[in-house]
Amino acid sequence: MATPMSADRLLRVLRGAGLRVIEHRSWRTHNRNHKGPWGPVNGVMIHHTVTAGTMSSVELCYNGRSTLPGPLCHGVIAKDGTIYLVGNGRANHAGLGDDDVLRAVQNEQALPADNEANTDGNRHFYGFEAINLGDGKDPWPAAQLEAIEKAAAAICREHGWTHRSVVGHNEWQPGKVDPRGFTMASMRARVEERLAPPAPQPPAPAPSEESIVPANWNRATETDIELTPGEWKTVPAGSVDLVTGATSYTGSMHLTLTAPAGGTVQGRFFHLRPDGTRWTSPIVERLTTSGGSFMDFPHAGSVDPTERVRFEAIYYPADDTDETPAPITSARLRGLYWK
Numbered sequence: 001m002a003t004p005m006s007a008d009r010l011l012r013v014l015r016g017a018g019l020r021v022i023e024h025r026s027w028r029t030h031n032r033n034h035k036g037p038w039g040p041v042n043g044v045m046i047h048h049t050v051t052a053g054t055m056s057s058v059e060l061c062y063n064g065r066s067t068l069p070g071p072l073c074h075g076v077i078a079k080d081g082t083i084y085l086v087g088n089g090r091a092n093h094a095g096l097g098d099d100d101v102l103r104a105v106q107n108e109q110a111l112p113a114d115n116e117a118n119t120d121g122n123r124h125f126y127g128f129e130a131i132n133l134g135d136g137k138d139p140w141p142a143a144q145l146e147a148i149e150k151a152a153a154a155i156c157r158e159h160g161w162t163h164r165s166v167v168g169h170n171e172w173q174p175g176k177v178d179p180r181g182f183t184m185a186s187m188r189a190r191v192e193e194r195l196a197p198p199a200p201q202p203p204a205p206a207p208s209e210e211s212i213v214p215a216n217w218n219r220a221t222e223t224d225i226e227l228t229p230g231e232w233k234t235v236p237a238g239s240v241d242l243v244t245g246a247t248s249y250t251g252s253m254h255l256t257l258t259a260p261a262g263g264t265v266q267g268r269f270f271h272l273r274p275d276g277t278r279w280t281s282p283i284v285e286r287l288t289t290s291g292g293s294f295m296d297f298p299h300a301g302s303v304d305p306t307e308r309v310r311f312e313a314i315y316y317p318a319d320d321t322d323e324t325p326a327p328i329t330s331a332r333l334r335g336l337y338w339k
């Protein structure tokens with residue numbers, strides 16, 4: 001349910017959808033508002049004209065007939081997709097239709113069969129007349145179908161409606177056959193797709209193939225060394241380089257060690273430079289627990305091609321007179337790095 005758009009707003013919405021729109025004669029003030037209410041609006045109705053020829057069809061929809069005064073819709077959609085605006089306000093296009101259909105449109109639900117003519121549709125629907133003979137033979141050019149889709153979707157988007165607010169005259173008023181030549185279900189599917197939010201954009205391409213594929217950072221040793229209280233030791237034993245030269249790395253050293261509860265283990269990564277100096281990461285501290293401790297020391301960074309990444313740990317027992325070493329039974333590095 002929505003307040004009908006002003007002429008300016010409707011024009012802006014349609015042109016904003018990329019449509020070619022022509023303002024025909026005094027369309028802005030041409031309506032049937034003196035014969036009945038206009039709004040609240042609930043949907044967009046699609047018709048075919050049962051005519052051929054663009055300008056004669058546009059004139060007919062503007063003027064109407066002796067038995068049915070114009071405007072006969074709001075916009076006429078030509079074979080080439082151009083939309084001619086012929087009315088703004090109440091227009092003679094929908095006639096009396098089924099209140100159950102109106103309720104379904106209002107609730108954005110699938111439509112029931114139209115088997116009643118008890119409700120004023122001209123009050124509630126924007127109307128578009130697409131130029132077609134309606135004989136099942138007159139073709140529907142792609143440009144015309146696309147214009148129907150775009151116009152309906154643009155109005156739905158503007159009012160916050162879904163594709164279910166787009167109906168055919170043949171779904172509203174018993175006995176009506178228009179539009180004929182395509183199904184409203186297929187048109188609603190097109191409108192639904194057009195209203196769908198854009199797919200997420202893929203990330204910007206990386207500068208090179210090598211840098212986008214990470215390597216597995218995975219070092220493990222089952223039996224390692226003992227941490228003597230108060231002494232930094234490189235883990236795993238043997239001064240293993242965990243990685244050299246990486247634009248980025250992220251990982252965690254997982255240690256299992258045996259020590260009385262209440263002690264602490266500190267760990268840190270460091271980068272060993274060619275001249276023997278070091279950069280060290282912040283210390284991460286873990287508490288020992290009884291019956292063996294599993295602890296992890298995460299870190300992420302980048303390292304120069306000439307530098308080696310290593311890890312070291314230090315153990316402080318709960319009782320600082322205790323000099324029993326803490327055996328590390330496994331040291332396992334897991335992570336990823338990008339060269």
Ligand SMILES: [Zn+2]
Nearest residue numbers: 047048169178
């Ligand atoms: Zn119709």
